[in-house]
Amino acid sequence: MSAPVLDLAAARRDVAAQGLRANRRRRGRRRTLVTVVLAAAACALSVTALMLGDYRLSVGEVLGTLAGGDEAPARFIVMELRLPRLALGVLVGVALGLAGALFQSVLRNPLASPDVIGISQGASAGAVAAMLFGGLTGAWVSLSALVGGAAVGLLLYAAAWRQGMAGHRFVLSGIGVAYVCASVVGYLLTRSDLREAQAALLWMTGSLAQADWGLVSTLALALAVLVPAVLLVARGLDLLLLGDEQAGSLGLRPEATRTAVIALGVGLACVATAAAGPVAFVAFTAAPVARHLLGDGTLALLQSALVGVVLVVGADIVAQHLLPAGLSVPVGVVTGAVGGPYLIWLMASGRSRTT
Amino acid sequence: MLDPSPGAAPAAAAPRRNRAGFRGVVAAVALLAMILVVALLSLMWGAREIAPGDVWDALVAPVAGNNDHLVVRDLRVPRTLIGLVGGAALGAAGALMQGVTRNPIADPGLLGINSGASLAVIGAIAGLGVGSVAGYLWFAFAGAALAAVVVYGAASLGWEGVTPVKLALVGAAFTATATSMITVVLLTDRRTLDEYRFWQVGSLANRPLDVLTTVLPFVVVGLVMALAAGRVLNALALGDDVARGLGQDVVRGRLLVVVAVVLLCGSAVSLVGPIAFVGLVVPHVARAIVGPDYRWIVLLSVLLGPVMLLLADVVGRLVARPSEVEAGLVVAVIGAPVLIALVRRSKGMAA
Numbered sequence: 001m002s003a004p005v006l007d008l009a010a011a012r013r014d015v016a017a018q019g020l021r022a023n024r025r026r027r028g029r030r031r032t033l034v035t036v037v038l039a040a041a042a043c044a045l046s047v048t049a050l051m052l053g054d055y056r057l058s059v060g061e062v063l064g065t066l067a068g069g070d071e072a073p074a075r076f077i078v079m080e081l082r083l084p085r086l087a088l089g090v091l092v093g094v095a096l097g098l099a100g101a102l103f104q105s106v107l108r109n110p111l112a113s114p115d116v117i118g119i120s121q122g123a124s125a126g127a128v129a130a131m132l133f134g135g136l137t138g139a140w141v142s143l144s145a146l147v148g149g150a151a152v153g154l155l156l157y158a159a160a161w162r163q164g165m166a167g168h169r170f171v172l173s174g175i176g177v178a179y180v181c182a183s184v185v186g187y188l189l190t191r192s193d194l195r196e197a198q199a200a201l202l203w204m205t206g207s208l209a210q211a212d213w214g215l216v217s218t219l220a221l222a223l224a225v226l227v228p229a230v231l232l233v234a235r236g237l238d239l240l241l242l243g244d245e246q247a248g249s250l251g252l253r254p255e256a257t258r259t260a261v262i263a264l265g266v267g268l269a270c271v272a273t274a275a276a277g278p279v280a281f282v283a284f285t286a287a288p289v290a291r292h293l294l295g296d297g298t299l300a301l302l303q304s305a306l307v308g309v310v311l312v313v314g315a316d317i318v319a320q321h322l323l324p325a326g327l328s329v330p331v332g333v334v335t336g337a338v339g340g341p342y343l344i345w346l347m348a349s350g351r352s353r354t355t
Numbered sequence: 356m357l358d359p360s361p362g363a364a365p366a367a368a369a370p371r372r373n374r375a376g377f378r379g380v381v382a383a384v385a386l387l388a389m390i391l392v393v394a395l396l397s398l399m400w401g402a403r404e405i406a407p408g409d410v411w412d413a414l415v416a417p418v419a420g421n422n423d424h425l426v427v428r429d430l431r432v433p434r435t436l437i438g439l440v441g442g443a444a445l446g447a448a449g450a451l452m453q454g455v456t457r458n459p460i461a462d463p464g465l466l467g468i469n470s471g472a473s474l475a476v477i478g479a480i481a482g483l484g485v486g487s488v489a490g491y492l493w494f495a496f497a498g499a500a501l502a503a504v505v506v507y508g509a510a511s512l513g514w515e516g517v518t519p520v521k522l523a524l525v526g527a528a529f530t531a532t533a534t535s536m537i538t539v540v541l542l543t544d545r546r547t548l549d550e551y552r553f554w555q556v557g558s559l560a561n562r563p564l565d566v567l568t569t570v571l572p573f574v575v576v577g578l579v580m581a582l583a584a585g586r587v588l589n590a591l592a593l594g595d596d597v598a599r600g601l602g603q604d605v606v607r608g609r610l611l612v613v614v615a616v617v618l619l620c621g622s623a624v625s626l627v628g629p630i631a632f633v634g635l636v637v638p639h640v641a642r643a644i645v646g647p648d649y650r651w652i653v654l655l656s657v658l659l660g661p662v663m664l665l666l667a668d669v670v671g672r673l674v675a676r677p678s679e680v681e682a683g684l685v686v687a688v689i690g691a692p693v694l695i696a697l698v699r700r701s702k703g704m705a706a
Contacts (some may be wrong), residue, residue, distance in 0.1 A: 159695045172459065176636075176687075190681075333538050336531040343524065343528040
């Protein structure tokens with residue numbers, strides 16, 4: 001009598017194990033598929049961005065030039081006119097996508113992105129003050145944006161650090177500082193000349209139009225330092241998602257990891273904002289979208305960065321070529337106008353968990 | 356979500372409840388006194404300083420032609436009343452938002468309500484040429500209601516129905532979309548930017564009293580709903596499953612709260628502009644005084660909101676005499692240090 005029961009139990013175990021394995025395989029496949037599709041989309045959009053413009057280029061011309069071809073108009077147009085802007089868009093997308101993913105996972109709050117916790121507002125206040133008070137332009141605006149964002153980062157660090165770095169202290173202090181910075185911006189905007197106020201507003205929306213090789217290489221240099229560091233802490237961050245106690249028992253120092261991750265997030269957000277202005281909504285939306293596409297509750301840093309690239313480059317194509325030429329809207333308008341409804345649609349139709 | 360502290364749930368222990376009740380009553384009385392003081396200061400101080408006796412005369416026995424009496428009755432009384440009503444609405448709306456999303460960083464701006472109202476006001480300025488606060492009123496209200504319908508509707512579609520996280524994310528997404536549209540208008544239309552930049556910072560000045568009387572019924576209904584919602588929020592704070600287990604109708608409770616938020620936020624935005632920060636800070640102060648019981652948090656938030664908004668307005672009048680700084684700007688500068696101090700003190704923050 002007992003043998004069939006045992007058999008039944010063993011068979012059940014087998015089925016369960018098979019199911020688990022199949023499930024893991026399916027998740028792995030989905031992960032690969034999502035990553036490949038996102039990467040392909042990013043590449044396709046990049047090539048499209050290089051093709052479009054007053055002087056249309058074909059796919060062959062673009063790829064030929066990138067491969068080192070030397071035809072006169074195509075080379076100048078791609079290398080001098082379009083590639084800097086594209087490169088800036090890609091770098092900004094990577095930086096903001098990563099920054100958002102880092103903040104949202106380490107602070108365990110889906111609302112905690114650099115545009116909510118004050119980094120973007122600090123950078124805006126710095127830049128707007130430089131433009132409206134000091135009458136500065138160009139690199140000086142970027143520099144004071146960097147200073148503003150970094151100052152907010154340090155201030156939050158000082159405010160939130162008390163026998164360790166607690167996520168909620170950082171987030172709430174950040175929102176407080178964000179409102180103060182927004183007030184400073186509001187004050188400056190209402191006390192300045194209307195034309196200058198509009199220029200400041202343009203900067204605060206985020207734009208890629210100012211791209212040149214100097215700016216791109218500076219930003220690339222900064223990312224060359226920050227992104228490898230992100231990869232170094234990524235494993236620790238993965239463990240941290242299990243909770244402080246588990247992570248600690250696995251040999252991790254939760255405080256140190258959290259501090260490092262936050263510092264990297266602030267750094268990424270600051271350099272991207274200094275280069276292109278606070279491009280709206282990219283950092284906020286990249287990680288939730290990437291996680292929704294994966295649907296397995298993992299960290300999804302690479303995928304978030306790719307979503308960031310797709311969003312920024314795609315939005316810049318829309319802003320430059322699809323909207324009426326007279327409008328000439330900056331990229332930040334489109335990222336918000338496209339990213340917002342897309343995220344709403346994901347939430348309304350999605351089947352997987354958000355947290 | 357932020358890590359919930361073990362004491363987040365309303366404690367059932369009787370002594371603890373009594374203590375919270377006692378502290379709540381004391382705080383409520385103290386806040387009422389503070390409201391009176393701040394209101395008096397708001398009547399006395401400004402570009403021109405008026406003695407308390409003259410303020411009293413102006414209120415009970417005004418002399419025609421007396422300039423001080425004119426200032427008090429025509430400028431400062433409306434301004435003070437609007438600050439009281441707007442502050443109460445913002446404070447209550449903030450407490451409700453944090454309760455319904457279970458997220459301590461929620462504020463009235465989060466559901467997209469403020470940006471919906473702003474978008475509608477922009478439309479009114481740019482498209483229809485409306486140019487007065489009384490004219491903005493209905494647009495702000497309609498925009499706020501539309502935003503709430505869109506956000507709540509989108510969040511309730513899909514698999515799990517409305518969850519706090521979805522509500523918060525959809526709200527933020529709506530805010531971003533609306534902000535983009537606003538930016539397009541502002542970058543292309545300089546005249547609209549000129550009007551909007553002053554509306555957008557939020558101020559109590561130059562609002563006619565009939566705006567207040569129009570909005571007042573909505574605020575009263577909203578406040579009554581808010582005060583009645585404390586029990587619902589306490590249940591929701593334990594999580595949907597536990598709340599359901601306690602016999603709470605989660606969906607209806609959440610809908611009630613959202614309707615109250617729309618009434619309060621819509622009114623406040625049309626009265627004073629999109630000042631969301633009051634709604635963020637005030638519930639935290641209330642929580643620090645009475646603990647996690649939402650019945651008390653909402654009540655104290657209703658009382659704290661006016662104190663903070665009026666105080667900011669008075670300070671704004673004094674720092675740059677004879678001109679002034681808008682209350683919406685001062686609120687952040689006063690409120691942020693308070694918030695940071697509270698946050699530093701806390702160990703775990705109940706959502």
